Amino acid sequence: MTSSYLVSLVPLFPLLGAILLGLIALFSVGSGEGPNRRLVGLIACLGPILSLVVATRLFLGLYDHPQGYVHTAFTWFSVGSLHVPAEFWADRLSGVMIMVVTFVGSLIHIYSVGYMGHERGFTRFFAYLNLFTFSMLVLVLGKNVPLMFLGWEGVGACSYLLIGYYFTESEKALAANKAFIVNRVGDFGFLLGLFTLFWYLGSKGVWTVDFATIRAHADLITPAMAGVIGMLLFVGAMGKSAQIPLHTWLADAMAGPTPVSALIHAATMVTAGVYMVARMAAVYGVAPAAGHFIAIVGMCTAILAATIAITQHNIKKVLAYSTVSQLGYMFAAVGAGAYAAGVFHLFTHAFFKALLFLGAGAVIHAMHHEEEMDRYGGLIRKLPFTGGVMLIACVAIAGLPPLAGFFSKDAILFAQWESGWYWLYAVGLFTSFLTAFYMFRMWFLTFTGRPRDAQLFSHAHEGPAVMNGPLLVLAAGTVTVGFLGLPEALGGSAFAHWLAPAVGEHAHLPADLSGGALAAAKVALHRSEWLFASFAVVAGGLGILFAWLKHGTHVLPVFGQASGLFGVFQNKWYFDHVYDALFVKPSIHLLGWGTRHVVDPFIIDGVVRGVPRLYGAFADTIRLLQTGAVRVYAYVLLVGMLALLSFVLTKWSF
């Protein structure tokens, strides 16, 4: 193949777009109208679309070249044994990711042209969005850990810029700060994981930060060490993918414009942690304990976020917690070693969650930027198209067949059972009930019942075609992509098979069986797959039923402060309060204040000023001897001379 240079082209287009738009934005400052919005929109969409074209070309090529394409653009830096080239690697795993990023990315760019049409800073927005696409592509294509970290931090910075897009509102700017700083906590762990991995492998004679080489030598790592490395890297994933205890930033990140929430905080960036764990599959393969830990954290996050989601009033907050919850599912899957299931859920989730967010965006757009569901209701009459596509997405995320979410979620739950983690399976099943409940609660509150704000309702209307087109495409995707990952009973997952060269195949059957035993095991496997799938469907159906009973039938649902356990849910389990009291306030008011007002001025400067003062005091004492009376000096002189003379005469023998 001679086309490997294409790999470097994929991230290049959005980068060029970002630079161009950035310069346009900078030079059009103060020119009243700003640059031509059509032109800006065109440039903005061109970057990801061209990338999509190139990515598709690569993706198709991967069918025949499962080992992937590598292209080295230049040496980023190289010191001694640490060699970090700017090297991009499209294999089956990153191939899926670049398709998701460029495809969903392109759609969201197009959607944004309509959604952001009247916003100030239109050009700036698209410059950031293009830069984000570039960073995300570097993250997934980077062939070594530092390069992935470049993308990792890059998407974090773009996320920061975009959350704080409406920067004149201090709360939104603070939400941006929070997102970046919490992510930095994760990055801290990620870096330490990288350092440990490098120097440990180095002590075994392998000096590398390259993913392929790490994978080839992962068996040099002892399980304990792999556990440490895996945990540290997972801390990074916790930050980026909003897992407990670093999940608090994602809900606040909804301060950004809705397309941003769709692209960054649902479809792509937040899944980077899952991608990273899948990339490091070989290391986690050595440390099953770390995998178990990841699965536990993932499931805990899933249920905790789901409990919060059932109490939220803000439509985007519901979706945000839903995202956190679904990310938890993905981690549960990769923790169980079912990388294909995890990445498949990532893949399907990108479709239906982007659809949900963009649909919510259409609702918000129609309701004059009102995000509280307290003022929605009955919108199906005004927004039938949006309501329809969102219903498809809700069914998908609730896990009803044959939509995408059913297959991916089912695979994850089944993997829990197969690993023998029955409690995790149970929690996952219950979460799936909650998921169906809160999603349909949202849908019913928004689209059915009587309008709760007549004025807003009367002005509501469907968005322009640039917004509806992407919704339609995503809805089509939501309906179809699930069939790529069928369970064994229905012929097996094409998706898992596709990913096998990159992350290994998750065997459902013991490898040492043959003949009749194999056939029997297959039958048993298929039977249990049908059984568990029906459990999942029942859980989802029950959730929808509950939501209908509680919110679909009431004309005016009651909103207010929940009490008791639901109060805990509504207050997000008090994580923010605890962090504020435990970390934020003491840092500023105790440690910061102490260093500034006590240690520096008194203790350290005390010494600096104290030493000269000591000299001064000594000099003041000595000074008293100097009376100024010449005759006194002469006496002293005389006495001294006599003393010296007597000493000399007595001690020295002549």
Next chain:
Amino acid sequence: MSFFLTLLIAFPLLAGLAVMVFSSPDDGDFPRWGALVAAVVNTCASLGLLSGALAGEHGWLLRSFEEKRAWVEAFGIHYWLRVDGFSTFLILLTTVATSVAVAASWNSVKSRAHIYFGSILVLSGAMIGVLASADLFLFYVFWEIMLLPALFLLGIFGGSLRRDALYKFVIYTMVGSLLMLVGVVFLGAQHLAARGTWDFGFDALYGLPLSPGAASWAFLAFVAAFAIKAALFPFHTWLPTAYSQAPMPVTFLLSAVMAKLGVYGLLRIAMPMFPDAAQTAAPYLAALAVAGVIYAAFAALAQDDAKLLVAYASVSHLGVILLGAFSFSQQAVVGTVFHLIGHAVTTGALFLLVGFMAERRGSTLISDWGGAARVMPVFATFFMLMMLAAVGLPGLSAFVGEFLILFGAFRDYAVLAALAATSIILGAAYMLWWYQRTMFGAVTQPEVARLKDLTLREGALLLPIMLAVIGLGVYPQPVVSAITPASVQYLARFGVEPDKSPTASPKNLEPLRHQSREHAHQEPVTSH
């Protein structure tokens, strides 16, 4: 024998003296123009240092431009100049920073401009001299010359609390200088004792046999001198006061170059001349450096004046650099030298921006700002970029150095490096919070609403810095590979081989590779 380095040093020194002597207070713009022309000419001349670039196997091999003449023969003192990978880029940094500092002070200095601009040039010449010296005595002379203009600039042109700042600055630096003088004489005498002659040339002093006890005292004397300059905790308190009281262009120069000279001194003199003492003391010194990283970060969090905030931030970053200087892995050493440049660019730029803020609003108190991004969008863009660079975003200048330092230091001191790495969290916290309080939010104060955006002159000053920030972050390899040979030479003095893996021969690994087949991989298709 060339005169290149001599010219590079002498030109600003003489030009500075000329500006001071041949102009009087009422000479109008003469000192400004004179200083600017001299600084820019020197900057252009210093680009000649890059002429040593040869396309070798490892990228660049630098020319040393060596000059050696006897000076005081009785004591083995030479006039000996040369450069290598450690100093070349710092000299370039100095000349560029001087030009920027002169241009940035254009309007802010109203009276006694001839003293001001003359001092900046003299300071610049002395700093280049420090960087180019290859003789310990000559180094000391330039080191002391450097202090005088710095004292003038701080004492005459400083802010309202300059007395206090000057007081601390003088005490700290004088203590450091005296200790260094003791060390210099000690080393000369040791050479006399060991080899029978006086000699102060660096090459003669490396590898000198020293008695362990005396060597550790002399080592500490040098470390004290250099650590004070590089604001090692707990010798850092002069820095925030001096930085916040000096005029911002001067602070720019001090932070970008002068503080870096302390680290340079460690790498050039203190560490390699006393390798045994250095290796014994390094863990403790590294612990101090890390204490400084965290301490200063918390202090920065609590500041309400932007000048002090950036000053403490730079103490925190210097802590990271010092951690690298006290480590013995190649990544850490190269990272240290690289970060001297990468950090100089970002912190310097932040001080310039703070200076622009002070000129506009007359105050750098954070509470006097808020919402300025709407009023001055171009300024906000530059500020954002520099702020992100300062928090170590990959792809911008500070990341590579910081990454390499933490990466390398992790081998020698895993726990310390981990603690130092918390600065990526704390650094983000104080920087972002500052930015948000200054630039974001609604405009509530009428003074802020009236602020003007960046002028063309200011933009022109920031543009080269911005390009450097991006260039060093995206393609650092040319600089890295120029530093590498010097780092190998440096580490050899500690008996550290450049990393070579003991069992890295592919043969040893071959059986292991086979075992891992089940994870399945063929070599991917590669092309360059």
Next chain:
Amino acid sequence: MIPTHHFLIVSAALFSIGLAGFIGRRNLFIIFMSVELMLNGVNLSFLAFARHLGDLGGHVFTFLVIALAAAEAAIGLAIVILIFKNAGAAAQSDALSVDQYQALKH
């Protein structure tokens, strides 16, 4: 020939008388004269040793001391006169007392 120690005895006597005068008297002029006396005592011993050792170094030193004494007297007396002038009428009666000059210590 007169033995050297005779010179030294005279020299010591001169020095001691000078020292006693320097310590004991208050009048500035007398103190000055006492100082001259001490210097001359020293001069004498220089010359005595010069003769004894046959070395001209002692002569040189003596000339140096004489020149120095002259300079000292000139400057010292000038200061005394200036202070006397500035002292004011009331203090002039006491102006030559050495105790008046303690203020010069700063």
